[in-house]
Amino acid sequence: MLTLSARRCILSQLKSQLKTTRGHCDTAPPDVSDRVRTLLQLCADRYYISPGESNSELFRRGWSCNYGPLGVELRRNLLQQWWHSVTGSRAWVFGVNTVSSNPDRGTGGARVIESERLQQILEQSELSREQLIQKLNRLLLSSPSVRTSLLQGALEQFVPSLEMVNKKLPFGLAESGLCFQPSDGSGCSAEVTQTSLVWFCSPRSSSQWLDHWARHRLKWWRKFASSPSDFSSTEVPENELEEKTSRGVKILYKFPWGLESLETLWCRGDAELLQTYKGIRTKLQTRDGRKSIPHVVSVSGNMDRGAMAFLSNSLQQLRREDGKKRLQQRKVLKLHPVLAPVKVALDVGKGATVELRQVCEGLLQEFLEAKISAWPGYLGAVPTSLELLNAKYDEMGVLFTVVIDEKTLESGLLQVRSRDTTVKETMHISEIRNFLSKYISAADKF
Structure with missing residues (x-):
């Protein structure tokens, strides 16, 4: 076409x-x-x-x-x-x-033409210039406008x-x-x-x-x-x-x-x-x-x-010193919570991998049922430090990062990091879905 x-x-x-x-x-x-x-x-x-x-x-x-x-x-x-x-x-x-596209909508503007039909007409070398123009005009008029x-x-x-x-x-x-x-x-x-x-x-x-x-x-x-x-x-x-x-x-x-x-x-x-x-x-x-x-x-x-x-409006490039007084630049997409493509990322910390992934699977299903878009970081094949993961999620505009570790298996507590404040909080696993739903709902009404 x-x-x-x-x-x-x-x-x-x-x-x-x-x-x-x-x-x-x-x-x-x-x-x-x-x-x-x-x-x-x-x-x-x-x-x-x-x-x-x-x-x-x-x-x-x-x-x-x-x-x-x-x-x-x-x-x-x-x-x-x-x-x-x-x-x-x-x-x-x-x-x-x-x-x-509509064949009856006007005579001007762009038209949808089958490239094969156009090529067939152009390849007819026996046509005079006037005949070629007539054929092309008929093709244009019979084609729908875009x-x-x-x-x-x-x-x-x-x-x-x-x-x-x-x-x-x-x-x-x-x-x-x-x-x-x-x-x-x-x-x-x-x-x-x-x-x-x-x-x-x-x-x-x-x-x-x-x-x-x-x-x-x-x-x-x-x-x-x-x-x-x-x-x-x-x-x-x-x-x-x-x-x-x-x-x-x-x-x-x-x-x-x-x-x-x-x-x-x-x-x-x-x-x-x-x-x-x-x-x-x-x-x-x-x-x-x-x-x-x-x-x-x-x-x-x-x-x-x-x-x-x-x-463009949400991109922030922030400079800060790490624990060793090294200057680092942090890039973050501070997209509005309603627009952010991913609301929460799920990752695993230290502990029994199989059990932790099972907890992540259950939590992911809860998020999907609540229509909260989640990134299944725990499925990543290459182990990555939480620091590098946080940097990646900040650049993706992810609102919150949830880390499931051995403490979650013992007491149901997990770690929640905010994109906008970088503050890490401890929350019970039974509260996280309701917390995210209320957070996004409140941002939508603001």
Whole structure:
């Protein structure tokens, strides 16, 4: 498929861009470029993204990449929190799911084309230039277009949703999914994990609703941040407004290399809604006592860039002296407890290995039943000191490390280490599950 070819195109394009990108980093302050390299290397080493310079660059640019197990879990947690915040914030916000390609959706944009069919046409050397163009045009027109945003799918769901709410405003439609976006004018498309809230409201209230959702979204991003001031919002200047929009607001994050947009909110008016329904106004009228057409406020987010933002925001590099007065640097991902991919790591200390592992297995099962993500460190084949394990888990962003040793077999007591304080506490094995559940629940409400 052409979309697969597009991925190859992205990678080849990136290879030519990497030299420019590295040159840009070299002109940045050393601490900035070092921090970026440290973060990307940590993400690759600690299973957030797959190794490789091209893959790291895709992630740095805010595009979908090859995620590792922890990266998949972080993005899943982020999407889940986004979904809860949007659908649970007001009455009448509903989820929808639309197809990513549609043969009837417009004539422009990216298209999905079977590479074999394209190759067959190009190999017909007997065709004149005009005949070749005609065949290619027919192939393009018969191929489904690929969505570049989730807006159009929500607009197409407006009329059936309007009937569901008895033709009353306001209400919203929420969705998340992969979209293709142009990559800096290179001609190649990149996949992006996008979120979308399309809010339908009366014309006279659309600007107020834009302000409401802008405050709501900025508060949500800051809720999970170690440094909330790195997240900000700004009004889009009039000369940068998209076509058919009257106002815009962007939610920004201050990366080491500069500000990047995480979410964009637009007052879109009624033009696109009318265009979707071919100007048939009777289908679109509501029960608000007026015969006006609803206005649209859209909120579109990039969750790949959002994941990168939270990883960047949570990375702390701390210097400290060990017991022998040696200066050591500790790297830790202080991800919010709700977003952290792994809540607890289970390891064994000194004692009978078989019995200790049996205790770990039972405790792991308890965590799984309580939906607490756990890392089974006790299954590691290579013995590692607790100091090295703690350093590894800090870089993974693991909230707590639980060590089962011979004391656990004797008295049921185990050792619990906190990622954020490094304090080690003794706790009875019967209390640990409840402690973790309450800790995560409290962090979610904060």
